[in-house]
Amino acid sequence: MSPPGDFSDLAIGAAFAGAPIKITAAMIDEFAALTGDCYAPHMDRAAAQAAGYPDRLAHGLLVLSLVEAQIQKPLRQVAPVALHWHWQFKAPVLCGDVITIGFEIRDKKRLEEPAREVLDCAVFVRGRAGLLQSGRCRMQWALAR
Numbered sequence: 001m002s003p004p005g006d007f008s009d010l011a012i013g014a015a016f017a018g019a020p021i022k023i024t025a026a027m028i029d030e031f032a033a034l035t036g037d038c039y040a041p042h043m044d045r046a047a048a049q050a051a052g053y054p055d056r057l058a059h060g061l062l063v064l065s066l067v068e069a070q071i072q073k074p075l076r077q078v079a080p081v082a083l084h085w086h087w088q089f090k091a092p093v094l095c096g097d098v099i100t101i102g103f104e105i106r107d108k109k110r111l112e113e114p115a116r117e118v119l120d121c122a123v124f125v126r127g128r129a130g131l132l133q134s135g136r137c138r139m140q141w142a143l144a145r
Contacts, residue, residue, distance in 0.1 A: 010105055010119065017102035018070035023058045025095050031062040056095040063093050063133060067123060070101040080139035087135035099127040116140045
């Protein structure tokens, strides 16, 4: 589906999928440096393997940040802001994994006070082990007055 021009172009049931993203060691290292989350299985392959994983773990919130960015791409014309996330981490995302992020519009509404438009979306992250993360997101943007 091509990017919408405005809220009226967004249909319930419309689905979007982003290009595959490879999770790299540099991404994990930079996220750890930014957040201070240096949990050993994120930072060290041997520590991850000792914990039962084949490679370093990507931070769950790193992946969720990539999800947020992927949702913004097809909706950039309407410039949404996330209001609420309900998210589940179903399987680990590992260093070197290639993930695909997608979402489907489940509901949309126009609210009056303050004047804004709201979308509810089902969101998923898929990779080598199938469904890795999923959830729901509510987004809004203000209407021009």
